Amino acid sequence: MSYVEIKKIMDDTAAATVAMREAFEAKSKELEKAVGEVEAAKAIAQEFGEIKARQEDIGTQLERIDALELSMKRSKAIDNAMNISVPNDQKKHYDALYGRDGFMRKGNEHELITELKAMSSLNDADGGYLVPKVTSDRISSIIYETSGVRDLAYVEMISSKSLEMMVDNDEADAGWVGETQTRSTTDTPQIGMLEIPVREVYAEPKVTQTLLDDSVWDVEAFLARKVAAKFARYENEAFVSGNSVLRPKGFLTYTAGTSATAQQIEQIAGGDATAITEDLPIKLEGALKADYRNAAQYVMNRTTENKVRLLKDGMGNYMWQPSYQLGQPRTLNGYAYKLFNDMPAVEAGALALAFGNFKEAYTIVDRMGIRVLRDNLTAKGYIKFYTTKRVGGAVTNFEAIKLGKIAVS
Numbered sequence: 001m002s003y004v005e006i007k008k009i010m011d012d013t014a015a016a017t018v019a020m021r022e023a024f025e026a027k028s029k030e031l032e033k034a035v036g037e038v039e040a041a042k043a044i045a046q047e048f049g050e051i052k053a054r055q056e057d058i059g060t061q062l063e064r065i066d067a068l069e070l071s072m073k074r075s076k077a078i079d080n081a082m083n084i085s086v087p088n089d090q091k092k093h094y095d096a097l098y099g100r101d102g103f104m105r106k107g108n109e110h111e112l113i114t115e116l117k118a119m120s121s122l123n124d125a126d127g128g129y130l131v132p133k134v135t136s137d138r139i140s141s142i143i144y145e146t147s148g149v150r151d152l153a154y155v156e157m158i159s160s161k162s163l164e165m166m167v168d169n170d171e172a173d174a175g176w177v178g179e180t181q182t183r184s185t186t187d188t189p190q191i192g193m194l195e196i197p198v199r200e201v202y203a204e205p206k207v208t209q210t211l212l213d214d215s216v217w218d219v220e221a222f223l224a225r226k227v228a229a230k231f232a233r234y235e236n237e238a239f240v241s242g243n244s245v246l247r248p249k250g251f252l253t254y255t256a257g258t259s260a261t262a263q264q265i266e267q268i269a270g271g272d273a274t275a276i277t278e279d280l281p282i283k284l285e286g287a288l289k290a291d292y293r294n295a296a297q298y299v300m301n302r303t304t305e306n307k308v309r310l311l312k313d314g315m316g317n318y319m320w321q322p323s324y325q326l327g328q329p330r331t332l333n334g335y336a337y338k339l340f341n342d343m344p345a346v347e348a349g350a351l352a353l354a355f356g357n358f359k360e361a362y363t364i365v366d367r368m369g370i371r372v373l374r375d376n377l378t379a380k381g382y383i384k385f386y387t388t389k390r391v392g393g394a395v396t397n398f399e400a401i402k403l404g405k406i407a408v409s
Helices: 003-032 038-081 088-098 209-214 219-241 279-287 302-308
Strands: 154-157 162-168 191-197 199-203 206-208 267-270 297-300 335-339 353-356 362-375 382-395 401-406
Touching: 003 038, 162 362, 191 382, 199 219, 206 209, 206 219, 209 219, 209 382, 219 362, 219 382, 267 279, 279 353, 279 401, 297 302, 302 335
Parallel strands: 154 362, 267 401, 297 335
Antiparallel strands: 162 191, 199 382, 206 382, 297 353, 353 401, 362 382
């Protein structure tokens, strides 16, 4: 359909509309004379409804014509845009893709030319800027396993660089005597001294001032939580296996033996190179004095727990028992246990299991807690959070804990 034909349709439609409006006005004048008659009023209403419906139909047709005219103008613009010089042997291919008989009429599956734009949230310039992005105030964090030594050990706050403790590893002498027998002087106990030095752990994260000012959530508090959690994992690892060089001394690093004065911890061998057998817990319990067993617990890591849960006694009963009461711990051979991630896994020669009264055996000393120095001078535009904590730890009662050592074979 050509533009002239469309124009003629539009003119004819407009003329018909005018003629209908004139006819309606003439008819209205004729019907005004019979306004008192009900039938005449009904006829007017019916005819008015028909005219109104016809006008709406004409309006719909005009909208379609306008849309068709706009489409023809776009098609013409595309034809002009594609009026480029191409070789004769390629012209047929270009016309098939981009010409009037190409994509616009046949729906060619090839990509439409780039001049045809559409708004979309996929691109910022095409409308993506209009779609707001929502940032949650919840941060999803992974869980790092650690050893809750503080839950079991004795913790003391100090105000100096070390803690000195008097250690009573001796006893007074005594003897039986007759009524008139001569009494000789008996020996008095000797008091030892044990020092627990305070070590320092630090962190120094750096953040731009702009991020601190403009972030939608509290970056400083987030860093404080992350550093505190890292400090906790660091110190717990040291309480278990620290070598006392710039860090606390762990209970697994003392020499094997039974002499408390020589700062030795007894190691009980049991099991085999790849597994814990039921004899090891029984040996550990038997080696610990009865007074310490009243508040004793086992400690092990998660993989060792999986092996311990399979142990059975001589009657075929599982030595591991679940907790059926809220707040009550699971037990091994009747004793509660706690998971320490820093305990070794089961392998030949590993100290994979420990049993003892940790409140008596191990002491943790805190100098001040966590301190933060906010530094905005040494790196312009950045804020450094120099964070420190001073803490120490050592075994203070060497007979209150026993270590289970996996046999070599």
